[in-house]
Amino acid sequence: MTQTTAAPVLPTVPTALTPLGIDSVTITDGFWGQRQALNGDTMIPHCLHWETQAGWLNNFDALLAGRVAKERQGREFADSDVYKLLEAMAWEIGRTGDESLQATLDDVVARIAACQQPDGYLNTRFDNPGQDERYTDFEWGHELYNVGHLVQAAVARLRTGFGMEDPLVRVALRAADHVCRTFGADGLQRVCGHPEIEVALVELYRATGEERYLEQARLFIERRGHGTLADIEFGRSYFQDDVPVRDAEVLRGHAVRALYLAAAAVDVGVEEGDTDLVDAVEQQYARTLARRTYITGGMGSHHQDEAFGEDYELPPDRAYCETCAGIASVMVAWRLLLAKGDLGYADVIERSLYNVVATSPAEDGKGFFYTNTLHRREAGTPLPQDRIHPRASGSGRAAWFEVSCCPTNVSRTFAQLASYVATRTEDGLQLLQFVPGTVSTELPGGRSVTIRVSTEYPHDGRVRIEVLDAPADAWELTVRVPGWASEATVDLGDGEGPRPAQAPAFVHRGVMAAGTVIEVVIAMESRWTYPDPRVDAVRGCVAVERGPLVMCAESVDQPGGADVATLQVDTTAPLRVEDGTVVVTGWTVEMPENAGSAYSAAPAKLERHGQDVRLTPYHRWGNRGPSTMRIWLPIAQGD
């Protein structure tokens, strides 16, 4: 059995909402369409270039030649970045049918396949002559993590028209079978330091119908939280090995690990009808969203362990907000959305996509942020783009990192993005994200529906929906209304004019024949956003949002290039939109002469000069040379 819906997540049991594939949804242009095009034209070739340059792809050739122990390049998880790129290529081939990309994929897969051991084990870092033996370092070895990404690439092939004999699928199946044989109920009672195999195995089960993969995923989920991993400096919470998944109260430890695990736990819970497990993750994620998430949707407050902080520990200048954690949060929210049908999760996805995932790549597709800080104090100097940089954050995007999980993660997400636009139920269609393009599906009884969406979103809140094909009888169209929208209207074209719509959705059930046009208007006014008083790090500050976009002040936009450290804003004055940017009434402040200490017996008396503060969408920052930047703006207090 292979599934043909081209969706990255495809439950086999009924869920509240059913996903659509990238074969049912097209994104023709606009914010995300341009990024999909950039991904195909530039980002995928860029990643391939750097994986070659960095030697990660060549590790497989070195393995085959018997030289890998001496010549291997990259970290323990370098293989996984090759696999993530294969996944990106696979979705991109599914989206475009690009034959040249298919040839590239074939070449890479052949080089990988040649390295697989007879029992299915495949890794360039372990178990080859001169290397450590396999499964000797569960904390940091990333062996199962690597297999997980290999499997996800294979799932992309299975979902885009390739069968069980596809070379990439065959390699992945052999690797997955090896994992099941080795770590089954009677096998090694261990888990991988970095979750990922779990989410991959569930999807492989869904794509193949082979129950052993689901069972193995369930075993890994249940096995976690019992202290089989070492008690490292950051504690076992780093690996989520401190508390069993279903007993935890909040996400904690390394953010990407926590979120990948949570996504897999939802998948297992859904497939096994284990609603307790799904509910447990939902509650953990809710508390995480409420207390451990930045306004951008970004997650992770600690650089040291790439980890969540404590509740409300959200320093903007030390935000980690790893790009991969933003993607992983989308993965969790999407699975909960399908399972529970709560369209509020589409708000979460929108926030992360526009403000974390879209922020990472440079506008030219040739550089990436690994971390996504909310406040940059020093402009610094441009990063040389001709060499590999450390993981750590800088004042600009880097062409490639030593830990380069993010670029390929962005790439595979962009390539599969159409799948997150809409869902279906037996009654109709749910439009979740506003992109220009078409959405098609088949309702029960062979009743096909196709709509065309036209919009300039997020620059403009008008969304025009034209029914291109529809059943003759009543069906249900659901249009998400974002929770942040102060106002929204829907005009069904029935002569009654616009009627108000409320979050989370406008639902219309009725006969909507081909030719019906529905006009949705979501108010896109700029708005002030205030932090919870427990978020100590941004006390006395305010942020500005416009539609789904978090705005920021970047020094290059300020009159006179004023450093953002000197800006204060007046929340009693109206926000204006000028030339596509938001303008705030405010001041530049003459900072006190530094008197040898940052502390004094009286509050500083600040000389203020009236000045507009110009804001740009956060995802755009850092594209115009070194700059200082901040999202949270100090509110001017009366003197």
Next chain:
Amino acid sequence: MTQTTAAPVLPTVPTALTPLGIDSVTITDGFWGQRQALNGDTMIPHCLHWETQAGWLNNFDALLAGRVAKERQGREFADSDVYKLLEAMAWEIGRTGDESLQATLDDVVARIAACQQPDGYLNTRFDNPGQDERYTDFEWGHELYNVGHLVQAAVARLRTGFGMEDPLVRVALRAADHVCRTFGADGLQRVCGHPEIEVALVELYRATGEERYLEQARLFIERRGHGTLADIEFGRSYFQDDVPVRDAEVLRGHAVRALYLAAAAVDVGVEEGDTDLVDAVEQQYARTLARRTYITGGMGSHHQDEAFGEDYELPPDRAYCETCAGIASVMVAWRLLLAKGDLGYADVIERSLYNVVATSPAEDGKGFFYTNTLHRREAGTPLPQDRIHPRASGSGRAAWFEVSCCPTNVSRTFAQLASYVATRTEDGLQLLQFVPGTVSTELPGGRSVTIRVSTEYPHDGRVRIEVLDAPADAWELTVRVPGWASEATVDLGDGEGPRPAQAPAFVHRGVMAAGTVIEVVIAMESRWTYPDPRVDAVRGCVAVERGPLVMCAESVDQPGGADVATLQVDTTAPLRVEDGTVVVTGWTVEMPENAGSAYSAAPAKLERHGQDVRLTPYHRWGNRGPSTMRIWLPIAQGD
């Protein structure tokens, strides 16, 4: 030549101020006297117990037995912790003449001496059978760092009455000579990833008169900043190898490394008459104090790399403020004080001693903070005291750490503390720190001076100075007046009553015969302290200080055990002192029900309940079980 003044820092050239030794100053009781007693009675035995338990001391025995490659315990710098403990013991023996401690020291030294190679090289981690060769890892190997601490222990012996034949001195001299032979002008052009050898070699020069040690220290200083160390993830600034010492503008990178290096640069500059070098460090340190230092005097904003942040990047909840960095800051300030005669540095020393160094050890002397956070959000659970913990900060002090540099650093500092109390010039005596005890010195012409100081400082600002011995002619008594004091008076006992005194000092020149009593009163009112507006992380907050003590709100002191997250204070109401604590008028705030997000369209309307906020000296926090704590208190704003 050996010097007999029992001071840890003893320039051979004239400096603005001349240090006194622990043989000239006694601390009889009070805040620091009690800590010195605790150090001798409890902390030194505690450290010896744990260095044995952790196996670091036994590493030397294993080396001798040829088993060190297999059996060695601890990190690369474990040897240095044994040496720091030897230094603490040496000063303590100098202070007390403790014969039992002398026997312990003899035993440890004999075990170490047996391991020294014929050429003077001595290390349990490198260059023994089965280990990596010597000098193959300058970034992380800590080989010269270890020698530095060995040398400092030897200097303590030379300064406390032991000669060149003392077994510890002999081992250190052989190790230092090996370093000079290996890394001299024509030798290996390398530096140690962790500065420390430099400051030690200058002091060994000062203690022995052997110029090669000074020359080697100078070479290491000049060699640094030219990129001989690897460009690691955190950049070469981590090692201060990014910019030559004399060209830098601010301290940066790993805080302890930066400060040890700065201390050594001052020493070399002083000895060589290189005022440019001294001035460069002074400017770097001034900018660091002004922009990169916490109110406690603590330094280091990054957990990840134990490093300074950017200017004004001072998050209280992620403060690193390593105890050793506080000690290292005292080292730099003390050297600049001697070189420049600016008594403002004694303010810096006082701040760090009372609010960083005194905070680390538990009141029972059996636990330590490695990091010294300014804000603790979660009370957590008590740390088990029967095992070794990771370095990282926790909700309580730990008996021992895997990286346990701090306990022995506190111990050696407490043992030598008397040396920081006073200095002398040709004209007289400068009283810098207020401790009960006696200070004696000899002025030119054999004119001896002895004073007895009586005070309850810092609980009370009255300082009584009685002249016990004095020349018959005029001499000069200088009494530091802290920069934080709103008011100070001095009564010379001449019938004219108290006269006002200003920071940095009251200076009286005259005949002060034995029996003269001088009464100094330093106003110890509690006071509000406000942050520079550029310290974003504490915007809208205020701190309270009393005398040299930074105060904090700890949950265990609040009526009803209120979590410190709920406290707000009223800066328009007076600060009161009740039962030895400072009481602030304020409120507890009912925090908003969390509505799924930490961000909302309007500022939270907070229900307030009038409540006193009780403050305790920061150094005392965490001694009464798990608690939440904060130094920076939100100021209530009008609704």
